[in-house]
Amino acid sequence: MIRLTLFKLGMLVQLLLGWTALSANIINVTEFGVIPDDGQDDRQALQLILDSLKDGDKVYFPSGTYSFSSALRLSGKIGIEIYGSIGTNTSTLMATGFDPFSSKVSWTSLLEVRDCKDLVIRDLFIDVDKPVSINGTIADIGNSFEGNFYILDLLPEFAEYASRLADLKIMHQLSYDADGTPNYHISTHFELANGNYPRIEKLGTLRLKIYNDHANKLTRGEHINLRLKITGNPCFSFLGVNTLTIRDITIWQWPAFAMYVSDLADSRHRSSDMTLQRIQMKPKPTSGRLMSISADGIHVASMSGTFKAERCEFVGLGDDAINIHSRLCTIGKISADSVLLINGWTKAPVEDDWAFKDDIIEFLDGKTGLPKGKSKVRFRDKGHYQLQSIPKNICVGDFAAKDTRTPSTIIRDCMVSNSRARGFVVQSNKVVVSNNKIWNISGPAILLSCDMDRWFEATTVKKALITGNRINNCGKYLRWGDTLTGYGAIAVKTGHEIGGIDKPAGVHRNITIRANTISDCANSAIFVSSTDGVKISKNRIENSSHGSSIPYYGNYAIYLKNCVNDQVFDNSFNQVKKLLGKD
Template structure:
């Protein structure tokens, strides 16, 4: 295969002009003849490139994009409707594509940060001195707030969500009568000083608390992939993402993130680098590899790997027809485009136990997810839960550092997982959560064949929440207790040779699993702030409703008496 190198300079795309070059970049990628059998290498010159529209790459094959340490600055307006902001690269139906050696930032901050200077609990207001690097015009809209503790991690002393923006009359600081978009109500009361109108305040919120104010939560991503295969992102640093670092949609396959980093610049007082997830995959086949990645200060999970769960609405066993939908309590009940196609195998789970009870293969399916099926096993009925077997990508994570994230480090819902040699610090919730969810999020599915080894997990699961029962959690739902689910939801788990340090809660919390081995782990200063009214909360290892479980050779600096707690478990 021949290789053709294309330079951005040859298309008149100069760095450091301060002008929007999105149209010129779009013309460059549109002009590549991907069907010719040529391998293309697009080379950027080092410097800053401003883009105000997403760059759409469709149908690329054998494409390498090299940044040579160029910085892409996406446009972001903290006063505008969220839809006015843009993704950076949107790829669809691409194969054998890679991006190397880029920095990504935004031309304006995607959030602000400051410190609490006064609290009026009677009137429910908080005064916040905004750091100088962030604009304070009075027109910025705040979609979410989060407080940070002295260790630099979200502590939920303040956590609000006001994502439905409303345009209201407004008197600008210069006296002009106008309008602005409002999420959380506030007013400018001094030089870089705002007064947040919050209502009831937690007693945990103190003067001196650092606060992050997100201008957006969910909406924009740096990389978006739809139906892409064999993708590599290497030596990428994202300093600012309005929502996600990367999103992966059906029907994508085989992704590798190598030295993919999302972090706050050393010279900045930003408290968040991305306002939502670092990597969000909701329809990935094949494999996902994360190697030597450093991700910190996410507004949500660093990684969320899952697919959308469905439900059988109607079933005619004789005609082998069924209707499928997603009855989640938020958003549309439709399933994503191409959630299933002919030939896909579908797993069927009992809606009460989440145990797998059968499977079938899609023969035909229409746009409204009415399907004809074949090759069924087991017995199933209306109301049963469905997961597409295509989207259980294997996962290998090695040598990654994950720090100071508002939710979980990794939220994993797949089979064949190996997580090793990683360091986790300052997750507000668990470092690792393995759990499907059909109570709120309607994500699938249960995990099978998981190994977690040689990791260090420090100061995680530190907020008072049922969702932070341990640093490593296997559960049957995301954010609630699931002790009613039986053994067998998760299968073949091996958690060994990990070090747990300075954890307010348990180190390992496993519910509803079979074939579990927990061996050779060490616990130092754990369970120093256990959940109230929970008998098991003072133990380093908690297991409930498990079968074929082996726990041995683990050590705790608190002694054997608080090392492990077993409830309804069978060896």
């Protein structure tokens, strides 16, 4: 309260003098009532600054730590730049108020941006005031009349929770190999909102006894990560942001997506063109934490233009490092000039931010996934889309994908390691994934997809180049229930998890996989399905397909399923079970 009063008083004095620094181009937040490193909540003072910005202003955070109890919001601005100190004296934005002992499973964002254009965010560190997940090493395994259990010794850095260990609300348990690869020996979710969380007994200062039906699958010495919260809002939420540049941002931990991008129904600007440079999401160097981000690192749900990530690093993520897609809908009704589109995920009429006037919709066969035609949007209202013309052969139950609101994707010179799901999931018309290093990932390092089975994420790939990537120990463990779903270290499918391999050739087209180095993958190094025009050449594949956990297909270093116009040549193999399979 004192801080806010001083802030308002300072503003009033400046206005009385006929001058306000908020009309200047650079706003130093410490000159307006914001005090770093004092542990007090800076949110209200900072929000007043953001609300007073003019187009083109720059907001500067000098070195120090700034605390936030809830989200900052920026809307309706053009040309804003938010940045911190450069060099050894860094600027940290600290989220506060995380409560691992509460069954409430949502949390606020750090920054929500709506309806903005030409936004730059750079040179900042992001953290949370308490660990959002904790981990340790399995000391013992056993069973009793109460069920299977394991004994877990937590790392000393989690001592702040020691007095109330038995009260922790655990959302998810995940096991890891000694090298930090999530191995899915256990991967157990709990619904905290319904009071469904595991039974815990405290045996010592940092020793827990945790009951889990699958504890018998574990071995002593394995690591366990206890995710204390997964749901909630992204650290950065960008809705209706046109031309976004984020560079030199480090996020040490966050209990949900790190960055989320989508559209906004009633805004001047449409989400378009996102560039990420030197983004880091990883545990602090001094920490033994296994997990940094509890869910996806970057999740793009709707955007036009180009998504570009360069020289970024992702370590210890709870889900995909990068997931690029738009929403896949189904046709619920067809009239003379319009269609009713149903959100494949919610089964309700699709939201008005799904597509806009003059956007192009591509229709896909509801059974085969093959293209049926395109049309331009003339008008939209509550799931009803009036079109310039209706393709003659579309039917109720066919899919509708946003052709113009799925970005071209470029991912290059990035690193991903020790993460739970996949490295890059890309569902874009045009794709380039080049010169990345990806290792110790449960699922595929690179997955090109258009999920028509569960998540309903689009769109199909029209042209892709996967080249120069170094991939090690990927695609071995990822499961959906009791079924392994990795298929290949590089995989092309029509679904993320079970299935997604039986659609005919032509769902995806023109995919080149060239000059990648792939090693130590239990299943196929490269698995491609449902593609017309695939070229696989000059890849170096070592020690793959020996420990196959995917029946039949996983025995081949390269497998093509339902592909035509394919070329496979000049690849080198060493220590593989079988070279090439095809059906």
